[in-house]
Amino acid sequence: MGRAPCCDKANVKKGPWSPEEDAKLKSYIEKNGTGGNWIALPQKIGLKRCGKSCRLRWLNYLRPNIKHGGFSEEEEKIICSLFISIGSRWSIIAAQLPGRTDNDIKNYWNTRLKKKLLGKQRKEQQARRSGSSLKQEMKRGGGNSMVPDNNINQNPYWPELPVLAPIPYSNQEPRFNDHASIRKLLIKLGGRFSEVDLPIHQEPSTLQFTNDISATEQIYQAVNMPSTTSPIYTLNSNGNQFAQAQSYFDGAELNALQGQSSFPAELEEIGYNNPQGVDGLEFLCGDDMVDNIIGTSSTSGGSNVWGEMRTLVYPPVLLASNHEGMQQGTLQECAFEELRYPHAN
DNA sequence: AAGGACAGCAACCGCACAGTT
DNA sequence: CAACTGTGCGGTTGCTGTCCT
Numbered sequence: 001m002g003r004a005p006c007c008d009k010a011n012v013k014k015g016p017w018s019p020e021e022d023a024k025l026k027s028y029i030e031k032n033g034t035g036g037n038w039i040a041l042p043q044k045i046g047l048k049r050c051g052k053s054c055r056l057r058w059l060n061y062l063r064p065n066i067k068h069g070g071f072s073e074e075e076e077k078i079i080c081s082l083f084i085s086i087g088s089r090w091s092i093i094a095a096q097l098p099g100r101t102d103n104d105i106k107n108y109w110n111t112r113l114k115k116k117l118l119g120k121q122r123k124e125q126q127a128r129r130s131g132s133s134l135k136q137e138m139k140r141g142g143g144n145s146m147v148p149d150n151n152i153n154q155n156p157y158w159p160e161l162p163v164l165a166p167i168p169y170s171n172q173e174p175r176f177n178d179h180a181s182i183r184k185l186l187i188k189l190g191g192r193f194s195e196v197d198l199p200i201h202q203e204p205s206t207l208q209f210t211n212d213i214s215a216t217e218q219i220y221q222a223v224n225m226p227s228t229t230s231p232i233y234t235l236n237s238n239g240n241q242f243a244q245a246q247s248y249f250d251g252a253e254l255n256a257l258q259g260q261s262s263f264p265a266e267l268e269e270i271g272y273n274n275p276q277g278v279d280g281l282e283f284l285c286g287d288d289m290v291d292n293i294i295g296t297s298s299t300s301g302g303s304n305v306w307g308e309m310r311t312l313v314y315p316p317v318l319l320a321s322n323h324e325g326m327q328q329g330t331l332q333e334c335a336f337e338e339l340r341y342p343h344a345n
Numbered sequence: 346a347a348g349g350a351c352a353g354c355a356a357c358c359g360c361a362c363a364g365t366t
Numbered sequence: 367c368a369a370c371t372g373t374g375c376g377g378t379t380g381c382t383g384t385c386c387t
Binding site: 015016036037038039051052055059088089090091102103106110 | 371372373374375376377380381
């Protein structure tokens with residue numbers, strides 16, 4: 001049995017809001033607030049709207065200081081890097097961009113950024129299709145991918161994806177015991193990311209990192225910080241976007257995210273389909289990082305840059321402790337490629 | 346000029362979760 | 367502790383404007 005609808009669907013107006021409705025809603029909320037009950041609000045002010053619709057309208061358009069359109073390059077970078085690190089958590093991404101709403105960012109991503117990135121990837125991919133990348137894929141055909149990801153196999157842009165056998169590994173073995181390698185990789189990653197000054201939402205109780213150590217060191221610390229008490233780690237202006245994204249999650253959420261196996265398909269696509277390069281994304285991670293990951297993914301098979309990047313923002317400690325999750329998940333697997341098969345550059 | 350295709354965006358839907366009873 | 371309710375969120379839809387043929 002489903003839950004009761006939040007409102008009487010027959011008696012609510014749908015579709016675009018009229019200026020009158022906007023005015024009613026706005027003036028009421030400005031005077032009285034929402035009263036903590038969106039469902040009851042439309043009746044109070046005589047609007048034939050669903051409470052959820054009112055809430056959405058207020059949050060996305062009527063509340064003060066909302067910006068629309070005109071995303072700056074800086075904002076694009078933030079969106080992209082946060083998307084890489086946390087996926088489609090639009091509300092969290094929106095929290096990093098004052099005046100932007102999750103809906104706006106989501107729309108912007110879906111209509112522009114995604115296409116922008118994919119478009120570029122596909123062009124390059126087409127140019128390469130007859131080239132060497134496929135040979136390389138075939139050469140490592142018996143490779144070590146743990147990527148039974150249907151998304152990838154369904155991917156129209158990767159028609160000849162070889163069926164790759166899983167790498168055997170012991171479930172008992174602590175696969176993430178090379179802390180120095182992790183550290184190296186994280187530092188490499190952190191150091192490569194642009195250190196944009198993000199609008200920091202400083203919480204009174206947040207843990208402020210110091211300037212005494214490098215940003216990369218802070219990233220490493222942030223990523224390894226035990227998070228059982230749900231602190232919000234906030235970096236200073238030298239902070240890193242990844243670590244900042246990380247700061248939004250407590251341990252439970254991180255674990256949940258680790259279990260999440262469906263990293264955005266389009267990013268899987270970019271990464272997987274373009275084993276030779278993630279051109280156009282250098283702004284996200286720098287050329288060397290790109291090269292490194294490309295090298296890894298193209299030689300060890302099945303790895304993808306997004307999986308690696310994404311996984312890297314989660315505490316290795318947590319990842320390592322979750323062997324079952326690792327076995328199930330493919331992303332974690334990807335993340336370990338670099339460590340298992342260090343790419344000598 | 347007309348109409349079809351496409352892109353952008355506002356809004357809706359349904360699910361999950363947290364709080365309350 | 368279960369049932370109920372409200373809220374928040376992400377995915378999706380559908381309308382509208384613009385571009386292209």
